Amino acid sequence: MRRLVEGSEAIAEAAITAGCRFFAGYPMTPFTEVLEHFAAKLPGAGGVCVNAESELEAIGMTWGALATGARAATGSTGQGLALMQESLSEITRAELPLVVFHMARGQSDYFQATRGGGHGDYRHVVLAPIDVHEAVTLTQLAFDLADRWRNPVQIHGDFLLAHTAEAVDIEPLAFDPLPPKDWAVDGSLGGTGRSRNINPIGMTKGAKGIDPDAFWKRLQAKHDQIEAQEPRAETLFTEDAELVVVAFGSLARFARYAVRELRGEGLRVGYVRPITLWPFPADAVARAAEGARRVAVLEQNAGQMIDDVRLAVLGRAPVVPIGGISSDEAGFGIGPLLDPDEVRSRITRALEGREGSP
Amino acid sequence: MTRRPPALSTDAPPEEPARRMGRIKPALLLHEDHDLCPGCGEPLAMRILLEVIEELGQSQNAIGVVGIGCYTAFTSTMDVDLVQALHGRAPSVATGAKRMRPESLIFTLQGDGDMVSEGLQEVIHTAARGEAVTCVLLNNGVFGETGGHMTATTVLGQRTKNSLDGRDAAYHGHPILIGDLLAQLGGTGYAARGSVHDAAGVVKTKNLVRRAFESQLQGRGFSFVEILTMCPTGWFVPTADGPGYLDRVLGAVHATGELRNGDRLTTTAELVASALPETGEETPR
Numbered sequence: 317m318r319r320l321v322e323g324s325e326a327i328a329e330a331a332i333t334a335g336c337r338f339f340a341g342y343p344m345t346p347f348t349e350v351l352e353h354f355a356a357k358l359p360g361a362g363g364v365c366v367n368a369e370s371e372l373e374a375i376g377m378t379w380g381a382l383a384t385g386a387r388a389a390t391g392s393t394g395q396g397l398a399l400m401q402e403s404l405s406e407i408t409r410a411e412l413p414l415v416v417f418h419m420a421r422g423q424s425d426y427f428q429a430t431r432g433g434g435h436g437d438y439r440h441v442v443l444a445p446i447d448v449h450e451a452v453t454l455t456q457l458a459f460d461l462a463d464r465w466r467n468p469v470q471i472h473g474d475f476l477l478a479h480t481a482e483a484v485d486i487e488p489l490a491f492d493p494l495p496p497k498d499w500a501v502d503g504s505l506g507g508t509g510r511s512r513n514i515n516p517i518g519m520t521k522g523a524k525g526i527d528p529d530a531f532w533k534r535l536q537a538k539h540d541q542i543e544a545q546e547p548r549a550e551t552l553f554t555e556d557a558e559l560v561v562v563a564f565g566s567l568a569r570f571a572r573y574a575v576r577e578l579r580g581e582g583l584r585v586g587y588v589r590p591i592t593l594w595p596f597p598a599d600a601v602a603r604a605a606e607g608a609r610r611v612a613v614l615e616q617n618a619g620q621m622i623d624d625v626r627l628a629v630l631g632r633a634p635v636v637p638i639g640g641i642s643s644d645e646a647g648f649g650i651g652p653l654l655d656p657d658e659v660r661s662r663i664t665r666a667l668e669g670r671e672g673s674p
Numbered sequence: 675m676t677r678r679p680p681a682l683s684t685d686a687p688p689e690e691p692a693r694r695m696g697r698i699k700p701a702l703l704l705h706e707d708h709d710l711c712p713g714c715g716e717p718l719a720m721r722i723l724l725e726v727i728e729e730l731g732q733s734q735n736a737i738g739v740v741g742i743g744c745y746t747a748f749t750s751t752m753d754v755d756l757v758q759a760l761h762g763r764a765p766s767v768a769t770g771a772k773r774m775r776p777e778s779l780i781f782t783l784q785g786d787g788d789m790v791s792e793g794l795q796e797v798i799h800t801a802a803r804g805e806a807v808t809c810v811l812l813n814n815g816v817f818g819e820t821g822g823h824m825t826a827t828t829v830l831g832q833r834t835k836n837s838l839d840g841r842d843a844a845y846h847g848h849p850i851l852i853g854d855l856l857a858q859l860g861g862t863g864y865a866a867r868g869s870v871h872d873a874a875g876v877v878k879t880k881n882l883v884r885r886a887f888e889s890q891l892q893g894r895g896f897s898f899v900e901i902l903t904m905c906p907t908g909w910f911v912p913t914a915d916g917p918g919y920l921d922r923v924l925g926a927v928h929a930t931g932e933l934r935n936g937d938r939l940t941t942t943a944e945l946v947a948s949a950l951p952e953t954g955e956e957t958p959r
């Protein structure tokens with residue numbers, strides 16, 4: 317049934333619909349309401365939401381819940397996730413299917429989300445919904461991908477996503493069957509010689525030290541596979557586009573609107589939106605850029621995703637920034653850039669090759 | 675004047691390197707070999723822990739969350755379902771596991787650097803929340819694995835690699851009596867401190883571990899056992915002097931006994947006082 321639901325509530329409901337039974341979090345704007353909705357809804361669904369004493373505890377508790385085989389999640393905003401980075405990288409190496417809800421302040425945490433701030437080699441799948449409707453789908457997909465790859469998946473949203481109410485249907489989506497979680501600890505194998513060890517440093521039962529080959533190469537091979545199989549993008553009007561606009565998340569909604577308008581007026585602009593920030597849909601961006609005179613990157617930061625766009629385009633066309641840092645007085649990321657006329661005029665200027673000028 | 679029975683004689687160095695867990699291997703250990711130093715107290719604590727799990731009939735119901743320290747090497751040989759946690763973070767991981775599996779016996783295994791230095795807030799909040807998990811602390815007053823550095827439980831005057839002239843209160847601050855801190859919190863059902871520096875201590879400590887696990891199984895909130903263990907390597911004393919050094923130096927500050935059992939609350943100061951003779955004599959200084 318279609319209902320008017322705020323993004324944060326829709327995300328919590330979609331997660332519970334996907335079978336999430338554990339959540340731990342620490343309040344921080346603009347993520348706070350996600351925690352509130354989990355706290356309100358999980359007990360009724362037979363789950364648990366713990367009000368953690370810091371982000372460090374939140375990620376640790378989620379780690380423990382995941383180890384028992386439960387679907388579990390945590391979240392925060394960029395600052396809180398910065399505190400969690402040590403655990404985020406270790407959980408990846410422990411191959412636990414974590415889901416993280418990142419409600420960022422603007423888009424300045426693109427590097428944090430896609431590169432990570434933790435130690436060692438690791439990767440997280442990062443899904444960036446454009447609106448509440450897509451957030452409902454991607455949240456359910458996140459739990460499926462996390463279990464399928466035994467790898468953390470992040471839902472990368474922002475203030476606007478968390479606080480915009482949209483009419484959505486929150487129905488369970490069907491996914492292919494998953495392998496059983498025979499790795500999860502339940503204590504049952506103690507004393508049998510086959511007890512489990514959910515281990516992020518590569519130690520296994522019965523063996524001394526770690527086997528670097530088995531441990532690191534297997535993880536790298538898995539991340540290579542994810543990189544090949546999971547990129548997702550939305551593409552519009554790129555076949556004959558002179559200018560291709562690349563944008564993600566909430567800001568892409570403004571870009572898509574402006575590009576559609578300009579197309580309606582006969583201007584040859586196209587649009588490509590990475591839905592997965594990692595793995596970055598480099599092929600889709602490269603294809604979109606073929607034949608274009610220039611590629612314009614609209615992002616609400618000092619220039620982060622543009623690195624990935626340049627690596628994808630590989631010099632086939634000039635790649636120019638048309639976004640920038642844009643904040644409100646509270647610092648939560650609702651800046652003047654989030655305006656259809658402003659976005660439209662930046663795209664028009666880029667089409668005319670005047671993207672640097674006012 | 676001794677406050678407790680003297681340590682068993684350890685004057686002579688062992689005839690062969692102490693590379694084995696003793697002659698009786700606990701059933702929950704895959705094999706006897708270990709790589710810890712001769713004279714280390716941690717293998718003794720491991721044996722106590724694994725024997726109690728088995729004796730309580732919890733072998734197929736226990737989940738351990740292990741921190742980072744020398745004892746971490748035992749994750750290869752402990753035949754118990756385990757989750758390896760980060761340094762300091764085991765109590766939160768145990769919390770998440772317990773909330774999803776309330777019927778399981780969930781314990782953490784941490785050192786003093788792990789629990790009291792790096793992860794102090796984790797264990798305090800876990801106790802205050804009354805999580806029905808048992809946190810086991812192996813306390814030797816140093817970071818043994820890095821080679822003998824000062825931790826939050828290092829006692830005043832104790833020499834470590836980064837307090838070469840001994841821990842000085844004015845310069846390095848005071849040690850934390852973690853058991854006392856945790857015993858006072860409303861969520862704590864059981865807290866105790868034992869020592870493995872002599873045979874009597876091993877037997878007593880085993881009882882404390884058993885009571886802590888029973889407390890968890892009875893749903894009496896958070897439980898905690900601190901086990902003082904020898905670290906001759908990190909203390910820079912001959913192997914044979916480890917038990918005596920533990921008794922004289924660490925044991926004099928971190929006194930052993932029950933700190934909380936249900937509503938009965940004791941402090942380390944009271945434990946020390948009760949160990950002193952009852953006559954009107956002056957306390958020896």
Ligand code: SF4
Pocket residue numbers: 709710711713714715716744814818819904905906907908
């Ligand atoms: S360094 Fe200390 S704690 Fe570590 S194995 Fe050696 S004696 Fe034991």
